[in-house]
Amino acid sequence: xxxxxxxxxxxxxxxxxxxxxxxxxxxxxxxxxxxxxxxxxxxxxxxxxxxxxxxxxxxxxxxxxxxxxxxxxxxxxxxxxxxxxxxxxxxxxxxxxxxxxxxxxxxxxxxxxxxxxxxxxxxxxxxxxxxxxxxxxxxxxxxxxxxxxxxxxxxxxxxxxxxxxxxxxxxxxxxxxxxxxxxxxxxxxxxxxxxxxxxxxxxxxxxxxxxxxxxxxxxxxxxxxxxxxxxxxxxxxxxxxxxxxxxxxxxx
Amino acid sequence: xxxxxxxxxxxxxxxxxxxxxxxxxxxxxxxxxxxxxxxxxxxxxxxxxxxxxxxxxxxxxxxxxxxxxxxxxxxxxxxxxxxxxxxxxxxxxxxxxxxxxxxxxxxxxxxxxxxxxxxxxxxxxxxxxxxxxxxxxxxxxxxxxxxxxxxxxxxxxxxxxxxxxxxxxxxxxxxxxxxxxxxxxxxxxxxxxxxxxx
Numbered sequence: 362x363x364x365x366x367x368x369x370x371x372x373x374x375x376x377x378x379x380x381x382x383x384x385x386x387x388x389x390x391x392x393x394x395x396x397x398x399x400x401x402x403x404x405x406x407x408x409x410x411x412x413x414x415x416x417x418x419x420x421x422x423x424x425x426x427x428x429x430x431x432x433x434x435x436x437x438x439x440x441x442x443x444x445x446x447x448x449x450x451x452x453x454x455x456x457x458x459x460x461x462x463x464x465x466x467x468x469x470x471x472x473x474x475x476x477x478x479x480x481x482x483x484x485x486x487x488x489x490x491x492x493x494x495x496x497x498x499x500x501x502x503x504x505x506x507x508x509x510x511x512x513x514x515x516x517x518x519x520x521x522x523x524x525x526x527x528x529x530x531x532x533x534x535x536x537x538x539x540x541x542x543x544x545x546x547x548x549x550x551x552x553x554x555x556x557x558x559x560x561x562x563x564x565x566x567x568x569x570x571x572x573x574x575x576x577x578x579x580x581x582x583x584x585x586x587x588x589x590x591x592x593x594x595x596x597x598x599x600x601x602x603x604x605x606x607x608x609x610x611x612x613x
Numbered sequence: 614x615x616x617x618x619x620x621x622x623x624x625x626x627x628x629x630x631x632x633x634x635x636x637x638x639x640x641x642x643x644x645x646x647x648x649x650x651x652x653x654x655x656x657x658x659x660x661x662x663x664x665x666x667x668x669x670x671x672x673x674x675x676x677x678x679x680x681x682x683x684x685x686x687x688x689x690x691x692x693x694x695x696x697x698x699x700x701x702x703x704x705x706x707x708x709x710x711x712x713x714x715x716x717x718x719x720x721x722x723x724x725x726x727x728x729x730x731x732x733x734x735x736x737x738x739x740x741x742x743x744x745x746x747x748x749x750x751x752x753x754x755x756x757x758x759x760x761x762x763x764x765x766x767x768x769x770x771x772x773x774x775x776x777x778x779x780x781x782x783x784x785x786x787x788x789x790x791x792x793x794x795x796x797x798x799x800x801x802x803x804x805x806x807x808x809x810x811x
Binding site for chain 1: 625627628631632634635660661662720723724726727728729730731732733734751753754755756757771772791793794795796797799800
């Protein structure tokens with residue numbers, strides 16, 4: 362049976378793993394390669410590396426780091442941050458990334474998605490959406506690492522992107538990110554039930570029960586978290602045992 | 614022992630090379646027919662689209678070369694699908710090593726996602742390729758097309774319906790999953806392939 366995936370996310374800044382709260386207050390959380398190897402050995406199903414300063418500072422993702430990670434770890438991983446062109450994607454895939462994640466560049470020019478999907482295949486194109494629920498109770502797309510609001514509804518953008526060829530959606534709730542109060546269940550379930558591609562839920566995972574909720578009520582295919590793993594508040598083997606005992610299909 | 618990885622216009626080839634390096638094994642990535650022919654083991658990897666990949670192989674006569682190989686050959690993902698008779702992906706005639714046909718996953722109910730992405734069980738394991746690999750081990754899959762069950766099936770996986778997650782005929786082996794990304798289970802399978810008698 363296809364299992365639900367647990368995905369530690371490593372936000373990368375200047376070659377180090379960092380973690381903020383609500384996209385701000387960045388703190389250092391260690392060497393990304395050592396952390397990646399640790400998570401792989403603990404049973405993480407995939408890894409995501411996001412170069413969080415790439416878009417803002419117009420930096421390219423650190424290809425050298427990606428290459429080192431690819432040499433070291435034996436599970437799939439996604440790389441995101443500042444990816445704009447076919448050349449950006451090609452160099453990341455050649456350095457051993459399994460998938461790439463796009464966000465702002467895809468929104469500003471949606472043909473990016475169809476071009477990437479045609480050239481590299483939908484299976485390696487992940488669309489990251491930074492979503493925020495506003496006072497009108499609608500979920501809006503944010504760009505540039507959560508700094509720029511748009512008028513586009515998350516559900517509309519997700520549908521458009523799937524039609525253009527993205528293979529997966531990484532949905533981060535800015536309202537929940539870093540709070541450890543649980544994932545955004547409603548918008549996650551809405552996307553998962555209406556779209557034919559896997560949904561990776563991100564933002565707000567604080568306890569083992571939150572992961573159970575996002576797989577059952579949130580209908581997520583995968584759940585991503587960062588700080589609770591980095592700071593050893595939730596251990597991946599314990600989390601997977603817990604989910605298994607609760608009847609979730611999970612790789613032990 | 615010399616190992617070559619067939620280079621063509623498909624993705625994920627570096628990942629296979631790195632996986633071999635982690636096992637302490639050197640390999641050469643090449644599309645040179647003489648080097649492929651002379652290798653002790655040949656790995657035919659790939660993530661991509663079937664018709665584009667077949668066109669590329671034909672242009673360089675790699676299609677005829679691959680079917681003529683006598684040493685152990687391991688096709689991975691698209692590589693395995695290209696070793697079948699026909700793929701429904703853009704109605705592509707493939708290499709015809711395995712009689713099994715490649716079909717498209719069709720989502721049958723809400724919540725079933727295509728492509729299949731993630732870890733699924735491999736069962737009914739046969740041949741020395743799976744020596745030391747327990748029944749129902751997990752392997753990592755990323756695919757929208759699958760090979761049906763047939764006489765060459767040496768592993769099965771269930772997604773929407775049961776299908777061949779590995780095939781074998783004579784010296785040809787194929788796996789739908791990615792052993793190079795399947796943690797310790799994948800490493801065991803690669804090791805087993807490298808241990809096959811030439």
